[in-house]
Amino acid sequence: MKNITPKQLAVRIAFAVAASIAALVMVWQFIPFQNSVLKIISVFIVSFAASYYFFLLALEKFIYRKIKLIYKTIHNLKLRKNEKTNLIDLDKDILNEVRQDVLEWDKKNKEEIERLKDMEDYRRQFVGNVAHELKTPIFSIQGYLLTLLEGGLEDPEINRKFLEKAEKSVERMIHLIQDLDEITQIEAGKITMNIKPINIVDLAKDAVQQLEHYAKKKKIKLIIDEKEINKPIWVEGDYDRLMQVFINLIDNSLNYGKEGGTTKIKFYDMDENILVEISDNGIGIEKEHLPHIFERFYRTDKSRARKSGGTGLGLAIVKHIIEAHNQTINVRSSPDVGTTFSFTLKKAKKH
Template identity: 50%
Template sequence: MTVKKIFESPRSLSLTIASIVSVLAAVCFLFIVNFTQGQQLLKLVAFTLSVFTITFLSSLLLVNLFVSKRIKPLYKALYSIDKANADLVDELDQNNLLQRLEYDLRVWAEAKTDEIDRLKQMERYRKEFLGNVSHELKTPIFNIQGYVLTLLDGGLEDPSINRRYLERTEKSINRLIGIVEDLELITKLEAGELQLNLERFNIISLIEETFEALEERAKQKNITLKLDKEFGKPVWVYADKKRISQVLYNLIINSIFYGKEDGVTTVSVSDIGTRVQVEVNDNGIGIDQKDLPRIFERFYRVDKSRSRDQGGTGLGLAIVKHIIEGHKQVIGVRSSLNQGTTFSFTLDKPKK
């Protein structure tokens, strides 16, 4: 038995103490009492066993009291975070208290290390998010400031620039409003405060309505918006029509932003049992593999300068992800550089 094992439990420690004391007592007995092989040998055995028993029980009691006094406060401190287990401290097995404490402290330390790592990661995301928000808001604010100062410095009386600058100011204001509205929406989505209004509707009709709304934007780059095939009958889904309309709008306009001139955006709808799968595919510039894991983050942009020129808020894909997950569905993405991108998500069918 190693020294470590001796001190691992009160019983082992008490057994060791009793053994040492018994041996010493037996030696003393031999010096004090004349030793013969008759009756004195029995007295020696009886004396030694008595000393061993008394010493073992006494030391076990004392060690348990010491361990309880020293270790139980540590357990209570350890379990103070977990209120559900705090009442179990008084029921712990005294003989395994040191082993339990060692094991639980190791588990607790590992859990705290993981928690610290998560908090550090969240802190990095928070700093990056605040920096992105500041940058996104700063651009239109500075633009508005520049246009207003130009008008105040005499441009207001110049018919050649006053209307043009007012229109640019309006565009920047609309961009600010869009950022604020998207921030408000994503905050509600993340907090679970936005209630879904689930209903039965035809997803094909909603896709066609989205095509009509974005037709002019697509024409600016000569991009064709189409369904992958003709649908002779409705494809019914059970979801929040307004929110799914936002999903389709964001995915399709994203394909226009990153699409190539004379490109094509194709939306396909497939029956996959109890669900319907929708895919938005384009043949645009694609996304590098290193960027794919982060494209659903707030304000994350694959091409920052190009995205801001196009007028996006940088929150579109984050909103899409939260809306789809709010429906308890999944969204995925496949992409290759210069070969295009495909976003896919699922929706439940209505129950018959």
């Protein structure tokens, strides 16, 4: 019965039923009974029984085989409970059940396709952004090198200066690649947090120390809330990751701060959590940009941000890290007044 068509099936059933009746007629030859009522009754019983038996058998096998094929296609042979046995239950509205299953499968497939399309869009956008970000430093490196090749190399006035500038651009590319690597790994879920009780005041001091030099250059004061500076505050966190958060936020406050301004780091006790605030009195952020600044590559002002050499990935990384601690980060800002980033961290119970 392999790959039989409905027509072939009908021929076989008809043959089987006809053969049963013919057999009955043959039996009559040997038992000569003349009662025609009995004859009619026996024909009725034999044809009914034979038809019922052969039809049922054929349908079971035939439908089962076809349905199995459908399931094979949609589930990779993940058969439903009642299809585990070799025959199907013909008391049930089997074709309707299959139809329901196929509809369900169709819906799932459509959802999956939507998801893949979204991911594809995101990937395309991401690659586009990366290409765009790499273009600027690469073209400037090319410019400096060409100038040097076309005679600049012999000119002591510019040769060193141009090489230094090219080096700056290389540095910027490295920074971008590092941030890209970081964000890709975080988003792929490849980075595990090493959560331990840490003293967040010490961490803040460390971060401030690392950026002190840059702050001096920018003529911005960097201060940690005096009340807190000498007493430890213990929170649950990944030291290195939270260091990245502080460095990124302080770095932003310096990049978008004003000469003579101040960046303050404060801590607030909130029962279960510690609230950390990093605020500046810099250029601020327009209201329309606020909902977007944590997005990858988002900048409020392309030209200005470009000059200050950011990658536009800093805040996206910061947000990922805070969320990996199961905490949230918020921003408040007014143009020309300043910006405050605040995030929470869980207090450490023991240390």
